[in-house]
Amino acid sequence: MSTTTTAVPEKLWSGGKSPFKVEYGKLMMWYFLMSDAFTFGAFLIAYGTTRFATNGWPNPNEVFRSYPFASENANAPLVFVSIMTFILIISSVTMVLAVQAGQQMNKNKVVINLILTILGGAAFLSCQAWEWNHLFHEGAWWGRNPFLNADGTQSTTNFTNFFFTITGFHGFHVFSGVIINIIMLIMTLTDKFEKRGHYLMIEKAGLYWHFVDLVWVFVFTCFYLI
Amino acid sequence: MEHTVDAEHHGGGTKEVIKVTIILSVLTVIELALGFAMMGMENGGLRLAIKGAIVILMLAKAFYIVGYFMHLKHEVKNLIMTIVVPLLLFVWFITAFLYEGNSFKHLKNTYDPYKKELSTKKAEKKEETKEIKAEEKKKAVE
Missing domain, CATH: 1.10.287 (Helix Hairpins)
Known part of the structure; x- marks a missing residue:
């Protein structure tokens, strides 16, 4: 499992260097992401608790079954959301490639992959904007739930409240991620990192972007699949 | 691996x-x-x-x-541990809160029959939303 070949554990703590062998900023990014994981975790656990405490719940396959340019009676559950999921996975892959290109000091490759990542993020946000708009026109919003429970009984507004709050919080993270990536792109294009001699900043932005993808894995499963 | x-x-x-x-x-x-x-x-x-x-x-x-x-x-390994070990708290969070939610549901269903009855009544919301939609359309036309 461990890849330490030369470093003996005691030497890591003998002072003079980071026992974690990462740069300070990256370590702090990890801790920030850990705290953010607790925030998202708290939201999702609150959702789970409410769902466990409620007798009925709407069937996600009946609620999320449309896609852009579909007729009003479209019945295609899971289709649109799986496209969104793949967009995010692919944008995560291009981010890894950007980070690796940065380690090789390959500016052009960093630029190309960052642009692809930004496009992926923008595509995901567009999908989410469409979905929110669609649900809003079906009568769903915070405090309003037009959907019935799977067994045909009256549903509570908890369903829409949790859906909009949690996907909204995630969408806000995607939005900040896109902004951060745009800043990284500008800094790369203006040779900021070339002058510094390293692309470590891209690695930190990359960590954040992967975290956004990670959270979507959980949100997607909790809201659309189960 | x-x-x-x-x-x-x-x-x-x-x-x-x-x-x-x-x-x-x-x-x-x-x-x-x-x-x-x-x-x-x-x-x-x-x-x-x-x-x-x-x-x-x-x-x-x-x-x-x-x-x-x-x-x-x-x-x-040090870094992995500082990230992964705190996240183990989630195991307890999830277990405790979901158990709590489930218990709350059972208590409510046992001791609040009115609530239970309400939650088993079929709703007629579908028509209502259609009416609202029709009203909205009327408004849009006007």
């Missing part, structure tokens, strides 16, 4: 990225297939089992994203 020479130095390389991408895609496709299989299924043991399988696949995806894309698997 076997690691290549590449993985020992930088932990990565394009090969690993491609491999992880394929794994993530396959896991997602399996999740979706299970989601489709679950449709229209009655609430019961099998449905719960499929949900459990989906959760396990979700955790596997999380492992691949954090371990390889976020590179945590190739970091020093």
Whole structure:
């Protein structure tokens, strides 16, 4: 499992260097992401608790079954959301490639992959904007739930409240991620990192972007699949 | 997990990225297939089992994203521990809160029959929303 070949554990703590062998900023990014994981975790656990405490719940396959340019009676559950999921996975892959290109000091490759990542993020946000708009026109919003429970009984507004709050919080993270990536792109294009001699900043932005993808894995499963 | 020479130095390389991408895609496709299989299924043991399988696949995806894309698997053990050990609190959070939610439901259903009756009554919301929509359309026309 461990890849330490030369470093003996005691030497890591003998002072003079980071026992974690990462740069300070990256370590702090990890801790920030850990705290953010607790925030998202708290939201999702609150959702789970409410769902466990409620007798009925709407069937996600009946609620999320449309896609852009579909007729009003479209019945295609899971289709649109799986496209969104793949967009995010692919944008995560291009981010890894950007980070690796940065380690090789390959500016052009960093630029190309960052642009692809930004496009992926923008595509995901567009999908989410469409979905929110669609649900809003079906009568769903915070405090309003037009959907019935799977067994045909009256549903509570908890369903829409949790859906909009949690996907909204995630969408806000995607939005900040896109902004951060745009800043990284500008800094790369203006040779900021070339002058510094390293692309470590891209690695930190990359960590954040992967975290956004990670959270979507959980949100997607909790809201659309189960 | 076997690691290549590449993985020992930088932990990565394009090969690993491609491999992880394929794994993530396959896991997602399996999740979706299970989601489709679950449709229209009655609430019961099998449905719960499929949900459990989906959760396990979700955790596997999380492992691949954090371990390889976020590179945590190739970091020093100290760093891995400071991130992973606090996250173990989630095990207790999830167990305790879901148990609590379930218990609340049972208590409510046992001691508040009115609420229970309400929650088993079929709703007629569908027509209502249609009326609202028709009204909105009228307004839009005006």
